[in-house]
Amino acid sequence: MARAHWGCCPWLVLLCACAWGHTKPVDLGGQDVRNCSTNPPYLPVTVVNTTMSLTALRQQMQTQNLSAYIIPGTDAHMNEYIGQHDERRAWITGFTGSAGTAVVTMKKAAVWTDSRYWTQAERQMDCNWELHKEVGTTSIVTWLLTEIPAGGRVGFDPFLLSIDTWESYDLALQGSNRQLVSITTNLVDLVWGSERPPVPNQPIYALQEAFTGSTWQEKVSGVRSQMQKHQKVPTAVLLSALEETAWLFNLRASDIPYNPFFYSYTLLTDSSIRLFANKSRFSSETLSYLNSSCTGPMCVQIEDYSQVRDSIQAYSLGDVRIWIGTSYTMYGIYEMIPKEKLVTDTYSPVMMTKAVKNSKEQALLKASHVRDAVAVIRYLVWLEKNVPKGTVDEFSGAEIVDKFRGEEQFSSGPSFETISASGLNAALAHYSPTKELNRKLSSDEMYLLDSGGQYWDGTTDITRTVHWGTPSAFQKEAYTRVLIGNIDLSRLIFPAATSGRMVEAFARRALWDAGLNYGHGTGHGIGNFLCVHEWPVGFQSNNIAMAKGMFTSIEPGYYKDGEFGIRLEDVALVVEAKTKYPGSYLTFEVVSFVPYDRNLIDVSLLSPEHLQYLNRYYQTIREKVGPELQRRQLLEEFEWLQQHTEPLAARAPDTASWASVLVVSTLAILGWSV
């Protein structure tokens, strides 16, 4: 899934926003958007009236003597998907897009967001709000300097700014005679009051041992061993990302949409384990599983979630060194620890360890992908029968694939909001249908499905693009070039510890060759019943080097504005490559098992190596998924699979483009006339 929230954390939004920024801004023509230049202003029904709440917020700002207040769209844990009670920016502005920052002064209010959301913002915000079609703290601070007087105080909730974001505000304001003021009580929450949705309180449960790669005790020992080996010998590791605590203790819950996490922090010291969460959410069995009744180094002491700041401050008084991953730690935690007691890395040891799956975790993730393929194949077969009837739309289709996934063993819901996009909608970077707004599927258009599931054994994510009628030559060419990109990266052999950034262009070369490209990243890590976008694995500049045992998606695409969109996404395991000469080399083993659309492949563009790779992959799909379909008596699906994995044959030499290349080459050799 190539989405805005790339990685389990909103700080990645910028990266993606920049990438998508290459595509043109969405045309507002025909959309029902606000017009603040008329008198009275025109406001569509989708707009939220924010006058009352803004007045109340400004009263709160006055009590704190603030000239401005920053309202980020994040939560306290850099979650990709955030809970309703954390939707502060959406509530105060009306704008519900997943990326954007609001700033309120005593006279003005403004939102900054990227091009994916400009139309949406104009449909949802009333005229109290300026829309700034930019992102980044520089733009916000430039505006602030003109809007607030010298000596002004700029308030922010320290739990909603990452260390990096805080530093960029701090740097930009330096020498400006405006002061950043950390206020731990969130002012929007004070205004929101009793209307604010409650914090989730569902039970926190332990995963069955069958679904875990190691026990929590083994994981705790592993992290402590890394602490001892670290040059600076930290005395504790502080975990802020919810996935870190969930992974460490093999605990799950459902506080966050699409992610089986619960609000928590962990302070793992050399002699204690402190888990900050609401104790009432643990059953007695879970408390016992965690050895919570004792206080030794292998007992988990549960402290209240709200105590984390005070507890860290108290712990920091001792002769300690606290190891944090700066990418997932908010300023509200960071400011409590004296600088000389901090040991910082970009990612915590838990993030780094979790990135490499052990053999049991690999087997679990692979097994979940086999069942996931069954669900997707069932859906593709169902579409083939139902689309021609004209009864399927993007939304009802998404419901069907979600239903099929739900029927798979160990299912725990979708891993993100299904992207089910027909025709021109698939060209939109950030599209999901709604019950009200959707498009009918048709044999005359391409259809893109990007979806995934959460299963107790693994998280999945796959994209297929299909056409049931007669695609245009350009559609086939673009599809085949995307496919070549997928194959070229999947079969690449590269040295161990190569960064993804250095090789991702192999997924683009076939498109570049014709003057085509895509404006998003090429892939991301994925978890075992954790994040669908699991950092720090992937192909972007802030991803870590590839290592055996990592899983990543590989997902080139092509998008033709106003016409169609193509994306072919597989999940792949990083494995050792066998090379002719000995060396430490890696390659990818694809673990997504759904065939591509034969109707969209122009075989003449494929080299013999591409065909060889593709036919081997199809053979693997048959071996992995065929028996599962038969066992489940899904005979129609089994037949479909056999047909769609028939080996593809090269074009006869007399018409193949390869032959024509040979001819051109021969001409070149003979006559120099090419």
Next chain:
Amino acid sequence: MARAHWGCCPWLVLLCACAWGHTKPVDLGGQDVRNCSTNPPYLPVTVVNTTMSLTALRQQMQTQNLSAYIIPGTDAHMNEYIGQHDERRAWITGFTGSAGTAVVTMKKAAVWTDSRYWTQAERQMDCNWELHKEVGTTSIVTWLLTEIPAGGRVGFDPFLLSIDTWESYDLALQGSNRQLVSITTNLVDLVWGSERPPVPNQPIYALQEAFTGSTWQEKVSGVRSQMQKHQKVPTAVLLSALEETAWLFNLRASDIPYNPFFYSYTLLTDSSIRLFANKSRFSSETLSYLNSSCTGPMCVQIEDYSQVRDSIQAYSLGDVRIWIGTSYTMYGIYEMIPKEKLVTDTYSPVMMTKAVKNSKEQALLKASHVRDAVAVIRYLVWLEKNVPKGTVDEFSGAEIVDKFRGEEQFSSGPSFETISASGLNAALAHYSPTKELNRKLSSDEMYLLDSGGQYWDGTTDITRTVHWGTPSAFQKEAYTRVLIGNIDLSRLIFPAATSGRMVEAFARRALWDAGLNYGHGTGHGIGNFLCVHEWPVGFQSNNIAMAKGMFTSIEPGYYKDGEFGIRLEDVALVVEAKTKYPGSYLTFEVVSFVPYDRNLIDVSLLSPEHLQYLNRYYQTIREKVGPELQRRQLLEEFEWLQQHTEPLAARAPDTASWASVLVVSTLAILGWSV
């Protein structure tokens, strides 16, 4: 040329040292190195006795109340090649390697350098010096903390530490109760005294207009226009790199080996132009060329080189903002400017502008490459005749190619020390022969020549690897895979503004595929009678994005320790690519015109596209160099060129590997048995 000093600046040494670090340390067996563990120690004749100079240095340190003194191997301008009077580290230690830092305490003295230089250091240093086989400030500071007491003062020359290096020392020492102390009088110079070689004093001359892309007035106006457009509207640009001043004024001299530069700074303000250099070195014509007798905004005021620090301090008193490129500015300049008056970018506007050659500069650089090809072809023909006689060694060969280059029009000497390496010597990362130490060229071994020239119209750099006898199958395979890498990157089509880092793996893929690789970068920018390694263009992570009009080398290689080395290096111009669908795409146009060695190409490994590319390139060589050879009556060389650019033919289909792939593929389709 893939060298340690990658870019006109020693701060890049680290990058290259790391890359080369993949190769094994050089075996000391048989080398005449020091042995400090015997009594008395064994010291080879190559060792320098440093006892006296160390005693004198420690006296100087005592007068400054220093516990330690840092002696970097750099000069005040980040020059790649440094003048003899700047060889402070070499003089005080005896170790002449081009990378390494010395630190002296009251009791100990130590040198840090990378694996390329370990043997050399053991041959040149006496037992006063510890050798630390590491690089980086972390290792140095760790050592310092154990060697000097709390409260100790660590002295350094602020003109020999870049801003970045100073910051890394400062950061590493924070909270350690040791103080970094900037001392503008260099203590080694005080000890060196009258023995120190004088500062060069040759005339500084203006390039003829025929060899410049724009007048200096146009360049000054261009930079001022960039100042006005800059968001922070700087009032001045300060240029520290010698190539910046040389480029801006179209002035040259010969202060630095291989680089036609002179010691200088430039402070270009919105209303004045201040050139810091020794005024006596300018002729009256040059002074008049610079309008040096007036004081208006287009008059160049020449101030003494030694005045730069005071002048910047004085200028900084005003309401000014000084724009610097941090990569080329030393701490000694940086510390004079109040932080709020600094406008910093990684590279100065001159560096950024110089990176993109205008059409005249492109034509000049291309013309110099045609003449350079004549010199290299003359040498290859000469080698073919003379190597079989057994009369050529690496050093005498290097002298011949330097001589042939010297005979070309507009020649101004080599652009770096010629790498002329036979057999196993070519596998050494950092090898140049000497009159005393060299290897005979033979028809039984491969020979690698990496060399280039300075011409008034352009700087060149090319590497060819040849074999006059019967290469092994592995040598041919490795050579062909290196060639495929060169071709695959050279013919790549990529979007405008792609960074080199994202595409350099195309030069490695064919090697990776077989488990082979090379441990250096893939290319670097090059100048018009400026640096042979001209930053910021290239394929490394700190290079800027590719743009039309840039020149870069493309130079994959393969090195088999103790056996042979291969590198194929061309210089290429970044040009617009014509793609099937419209878009802003770039590709490379190779401007080095010397054919590869047919004797080393295994045609069966080449695809039809590779052959097509190669044959087109050969046709271009014929068109560009053939007439020049004929015009010069170099008829033997013309014949040689015709032979060596005969079109290469694909293997007959019944034996070609492409056919076998087709067969394998067909088998796969039919029987799944592959």
